[in-house]
Amino acid sequence: MPDNANADGRKHPQGTGRTDVIVIGAGLSGLAAAGHAIRAGAKVRLIAMGWGQQKVAPGWISVCDRAEDDVIAEVRGHAVLHPEHPYGLAGADAMLQGLEQFRALAEEAGLFYDWRQKDGHNMRLMTALGAIQRPAMAPRAMAYGDLTDVSGPVLLVGFTGWRDFYPEMAVNNLRAQGFEARALWVTLPGVDQYWDPWPNELAQSFDNAAFYEAIARQVQPHARDAALVGFPAVLGQDNHNDTVQRMAEQIGRPVFEIPTLPPSMPGHRLSRRLTHWMLHQRARVQVGHPVVRARVENGRCLSVEVEALGHINTFYADEFILATGGLYNGGIKSDDAGRLWEPLFDLPLVTPPGEDRADWYHERLLFEHGHPIHRDTGVRVNPAMRPLNAAGEPVLENVAVIGQMLAGFNPLTDGCAEGIELATAYKAVQTALQLDTQETTR
Amino acid sequence: MSTTTVEVLVIGGGATGAAALYDLARRGVRALLVEQHDLSTGTSGRYHGLLHSGGRYVVSDPATAKECIDENRVLRRIAPFAIEDTGGLFVATPDDPADFVPKWVAGCAHAGIPIERLTAEQVRAAEPALTPRITAAYRIPDASCDSFDLIHAFVEAARHLGSDAWTYQRVTRLLVEGGAVVGAELEDTRTGAQRTVHAACVLNAAGPWAGVVAHQAGLDVQIKLNRGTMVAMNTRYIHTIVNRLRPPSDGDIFVPVGTVCVLGTTSIDTEDPADIHIELWEVSKMLAEAEPVIPGIREGRALRAWAGVRPLYVPPEDRGQEAANDHEVSRQFAVIDHAKRDNLRGLITVVGGKLTTCRLMAEHAVDVVLQQLGKTIPCTTADEPLPVEEPRRYHELPHRLHKLEHGERGGQLICECEIVSRPQLEAAIEAYGDQPVALDDLRRDLRLGMGPCQAGFCGYRAAGILQQQRGDPDGIGTRALADFVEERFRGVYPLLWGHQLRQFYLDELIYRRVLGLDALIQPLNAEEQADAG
Ligand SMILES: Cc1cc2nc3c(=O)[nH]c(=O)nc-3n(C[C@H](O)[C@H](O)[C@H](O)COP(=O)(O)OP(=O)(O)OC[C@H]3O[C@@H](n4cnc5c(N)ncnc54)[C@H](O)[C@@H]3O)c2cc1C
Numbered sequence: 001m002p003d004n005a006n007a008d009g010r011k012h013p014q015g016t017g018r019t020d021v022i023v024i025g026a027g028l029s030g031l032a033a034a035g036h037a038i039r040a041g042a043k044v045r046l047i048a049m050g051w052g053q054q055k056v057a058p059g060w061i062s063v064c065d066r067a068e069d070d071v072i073a074e075v076r077g078h079a080v081l082h083p084e085h086p087y088g089l090a091g092a093d094a095m096l097q098g099l100e101q102f103r104a105l106a107e108e109a110g111l112f113y114d115w116r117q118k119d120g121h122n123m124r125l126m127t128a129l130g131a132i133q134r135p136a137m138a139p140r141a142m143a144y145g146d147l148t149d150v151s152g153p154v155l156l157v158g159f160t161g162w163r164d165f166y167p168e169m170a171v172n173n174l175r176a177q178g179f180e181a182r183a184l185w186v187t188l189p190g191v192d193q194y195w196d197p198w199p200n201e202l203a204q205s206f207d208n209a210a211f212y213e214a215i216a217r218q219v220q221p222h223a224r225d226a227a228l229v230g231f232p233a234v235l236g237q238d239n240h241n242d243t244v245q246r247m248a249e250q251i252g253r254p255v256f257e258i259p260t261l262p263p264s265m266p267g268h269r270l271s272r273r274l275t276h277w278m279l280h281q282r283a284r285v286q287v288g289h290p291v292v293r294a295r296v297e298n299g300r301c302l303s304v305e306v307e308a309l310g311h312i313n314t315f316y317a318d319e320f321i322l323a324t325g326g327l328y329n330g331g332i333k334s335d336d337a338g339r340l341w342e343p344l345f346d347l348p349l350v351t352p353p354g355e356d357r358a359d360w361y362h363e364r365l366l367f368e369h370g371h372p373i374h375r376d377t378g379v380r381v382n383p384a385m386r387p388l389n390a391a392g393e394p395v396l397e398n399v400a401v402i403g404q405m406l407a408g409f410n411p412l413t414d415g416c417a418e419g420i421e422l423a424t425a426y427k428a429v430q431t432a433l434q435l436d437t438q439e440t441t442r
Numbered sequence: 443m444s445t446t447t448v449e450v451l452v453i454g455g456g457a458t459g460a461a462a463l464y465d466l467a468r469r470g471v472r473a474l475l476v477e478q479h480d481l482s483t484g485t486s487g488r489y490h491g492l493l494h495s496g497g498r499y500v501v502s503d504p505a506t507a508k509e510c511i512d513e514n515r516v517l518r519r520i521a522p523f524a525i526e527d528t529g530g531l532f533v534a535t536p537d538d539p540a541d542f543v544p545k546w547v548a549g550c551a552h553a554g555i556p557i558e559r560l561t562a563e564q565v566r567a568a569e570p571a572l573t574p575r576i577t578a579a580y581r582i583p584d585a586s587c588d589s590f591d592l593i594h595a596f597v598e599a600a601r602h603l604g605s606d607a608w609t610y611q612r613v614t615r616l617l618v619e620g621g622a623v624v625g626a627e628l629e630d631t632r633t634g635a636q637r638t639v640h641a642a643c644v645l646n647a648a649g650p651w652a653g654v655v656a657h658q659a660g661l662d663v664q665i666k667l668n669r670g671t672m673v674a675m676n677t678r679y680i681h682t683i684v685n686r687l688r689p690p691s692d693g694d695i696f697v698p699v700g701t702v703c704v705l706g707t708t709s710i711d712t713e714d715p716a717d718i719h720i721e722l723w724e725v726s727k728m729l730a731e732a733e734p735v736i737p738g739i740r741e742g743r744a745l746r747a748w749a750g751v752r753p754l755y756v757p758p759e760d761r762g763q764e765a766a767n768d769h770e771v772s773r774q775f776a777v778i779d780h781a782k783r784d785n786l787r788g789l790i791t792v793v794g795g796k797l798t799t800c801r802l803m804a805e806h807a808v809d810v811v812l813q814q815l816g817k818t819i820p821c822t823t824a825d826e827p828l829p830v831e832e833p834r835r836y837h838e839l840p841h842r843l844h845k846l847e848h849g850e851r852g853g854q855l856i857c858e859c860e861i862v863s864r865p866q867l868e869a870a871i872e873a874y875g876d877q878p879v880a881l882d883d884l885r886r887d888l889r890l891g892m893g894p895c896q897a898g899f900c901g902y903r904a905a906g907i908l909q910q911q912r913g914d915p916d917g918i919g920t921r922a923l924a925d926f927v928e929e930r931f932r933g934v935y936p937l938l939w940g941h942q943l944r945q946f947y948l949d950e951l952i953y954r955r956v957l958g959l960d961a962l963i964q965p966l967n968a969e970e971q972a973d974a975g
């Protein structure tokens with residue numbers, strides 16, 4: 001079959017677009033990579049079958065959750081000790097740059113991310129169960145809920161009849177950890193009790209001033225002694241910044257958001273805003289279309305083929321960034337016989353030790369150290385993020401592999417998922433566009 | 443210690459025990475059934491779901507084949523609410539031995555099983571998902587049967603007639619006095635409380651545990667325990683039960699049940715009646731066997747896998763003989779009158795058989811029980827339909843969807859996969875009074891968390907509602923959630939590749955990252971370990 005023909009053997013004349021960079025995947029790493037490249041002046045096309053994990057993740061940025069002091073210093077130490085870890089490969093400077101670039105990018109798109117500027121430590125943010133998580137950076141409305149220096153009770157607000165948030169469980173667990181906390185139930189104005197809104201649907205109601213004001217009025221009398229007032233993360237979709245600010249004003253106390261069951265509003269807002277911004281920058285964004293084939297010659301990727309509306313379109317670029325999200329988002333496939341493969345370039349993979357699937361999982365889901373399948377499966381890359389074979393030689397010279405496609409960390413247990421996504425996205429763009437890495441130290 | 447006296451004590455809340463309880467009640471004998479867990483949690487709750495036509499056994503075990511077709515007709519008549527008349531197909535592919543087909547056709551004729559030969563076109567029209575490589579196909583009156591519905595109907599009908607059934611009561615000892623079994627000692631498997639039941643006669647219908655129970659009276663009942671694994675795929679694929687037309691072997695029956703298609707089974711000897719573990723090769727084998735018949739099924743999504751233990755009876759004359767393969771060990775059942783066999787009155791054991799033949803097994807066993815009681819009252823269980831107030835089909839998805847669409851729902855949907863509403867959940871929690879309740883109990887009551895997401899979403903919601911309703915300050919919701927998560931994980935552990943692997947990545951992400959459950963249970967686990975140490 002000739003290279004420019006499709007599965008059915010016929011040629012399709014359309015499909016010519018050429019850009020500097022094609023990013024495949026619309027998770028946090030893909031969006032960040034596309035964003036950096038655009039900000040650096042490159043012509044970018046972003047192609048993805050669907051949205052990435054930001055749509056289900058808590059929304060905050062875990063860089064190195066276990067760090068007790070300065071987060072970047074901890075990453076720096078880790079990178080030195082573990083040169084094969086994604087942080088070792090990308091380097092702590094890429095981590096720092098990646099975070100700052102991401103913050104700037106989000107801000108351009110109209111969303112704010114904060115970190116503890118005064119000491120560079122991790123925050124202490126609560127979950128819907130009242131567990132404390134320790135991300136380095138978070139959407140502003142979540143960062144308001146930092147319990148590090150909290151003095152006084154936290155008031156947690158649930159919505160009667162809404163199935164996705166139960167403040168009592170969080171209150172119990174917060175108290176068990178020495179925090180003061182109380183639960184309050186309020187009613188949602190005009191919500192049909194026979195309709196179960198998803199977080200994103202409820203969030204749209206919170207764009208509306210009459211709606212959130214009615215809630216704030218119910219909360220205000222109970223919030224007098226509260227240090228902070230927490231809500232499930234549904235405070236607005238497009239009007240989020242205003243909603244949070246106005247509610248805090250009306251209640252008279254800082255208002256913060258707590259991650260909900262998926263879909264994740266912080267991730268949803270980010271995806272919407274960034275896409276909007278990219279289109280505005282005249283980048284091409286195609287979410288909802290799978291890349292079905294990559295054309296590779298002599299160790300270079302020439303083009304990718306995208307299926308859309310029953311047609312195959314071919315897109316060309318100088319550089320390709322593979323950010324297809326690993327096992328969860330389809331970047332790596334698995335079958336019942338225990339095979340693992342990367343479907344687009346058939347890249348060499350690191351796989352868990354052992355003969356078959358028996359060694360993929362520990363027998364308890366919440367086993368402290370996580371499952372081998374998630375730590376040990378992925379692509380090995382060099383510090384330029386180029387994929388390597390088993391002998392350690394680069395196999396593609398103009399393809400970078402980033403984010404959860406990489407081996408060597410467990411995104412579910414290691415508390416560094418978003419950090420690695422941002423650091424490797426930054427690094428890949430630096431290499432792809434041959435930008436000079438600014439050395440920064442902190 | 444409390445003491446109760448009944449005429450007959452039935453041990454075992456599976457299909458056989460439940461049918462016997464009903465049979466006794468219809469013959470005017472008030473009886474008590476005791477079950478160590480919940481009803482239908484033994485082999486009867488872990489079976490393949492097939493109301494056999496007998497076709498599977500016509501060559502290897504003609505007597506069982508005959509019993510199956512007779513009982514198939516009876517159960518269709520008396521328990522239509524538990525049966526979905528899917529019909530069955532036997533199909534041969536070029537890989538199957540061609541000389542088996544005429545033998546099988548003759549066997550069906552001999553057993554009186556009506557079959558109808560189909561052309562390749564007819565098969566394709568009826569079941570387009572089947573491979574076109576079919577060399578012979580026959581229609582046969584197989585059906586799918588919901589054992590849970592059937593067992594509950596037997597027990598409810600018996601209760602109406604004055605009998606009773608106790609769950610979570612394990613027989614720990616049979617009381618033997620003067621050459622007769624006169625009752626049993628029970629232990630509450632949740633609280634440990636003990637009690638005694640006196641009975642004129644005890645019927646041992648403990649399925650794979652029948653040998654263990656008989657041993658409590660010092661008797662030796664030999665049963666061959668044989669474990670089988672089944673895999674449920676997340677759509678039906680087919681609407682007719684499909685059997686491979688070849689000598690019975692691993693993975694050759696595909697049963698559409700509700701919204702899923704169940705592939706099965708394996709056949710592995712075991713020593714332990716509670717051995718329901720699953721090995722990964724069994725799952726792969728089920729898929730590999732299904733693929734040539736239902737092409738593409740291997741890429742589908744496997745939802746759940748479970749195993750059950752067959753209690754096969756080995757008659758004394760067959761002991762020491764090796765069957766050609768375990769699928770060929772007789773499915774015949776036996777009623778052992780221990781008065782005759784062991785000179786011990788007051789105990790009868792019924793073992794072997796199939797779920798399809800449970801009513802017949804009960805009839806024969808109860809005949810012997812009545813003999814011992816000195817009564818002769820004929821069996822009437824085949825005479826009229828089981829009384830059911832409202833068909834309890836709430837665990838059937840289409841039924842619940844229908845209710846929902848016709849406005850019969852109140853409140854929020856907590857489990858969207860299986861359509862469990864908040865009022866249902868609250869009522870179920872309420873029903874436990876101040877007894878401890880696990881989310882897994884609610885799962886069994888309501889099918890909570892049984893769908894594709896395996897409690898990824900409804901687990902947190904149900905825990906929140908439990909916490910609210912119980913108002914317990916000790917974090918009951920958190921602990922209940924942690925237990926439920928692990929319980930659900932055990933069920934899918936053998937199925938984690940492809941789609942289901944991604945599903946559990948999501949579930950793990952929700953529990954660890956969104957909710958932080960792992961951090962909360964770490965101190966609890968450490969406490970437990972310290973207690974245990
Ligand atoms: C893999 C597999 C697939 C099958 N598929 C089919 C099929 O498709 N069609 C079909 O007709 N048949 C099928 N069968 C056979 C059928 O499931 C069994 O023959 C039938 O369920 C046995 O029912 P039972 O009541 O005798 O045993 P069980 O259902 O096991 O009931 C015995 C009960 O006794 C209880 N018990 C045990 N000890 C004690 C004690 N000391 N005190 C109190 N209670 C006790 C147990 O907890 C258990 O609930 C299958 C079997 C297996 C294993």
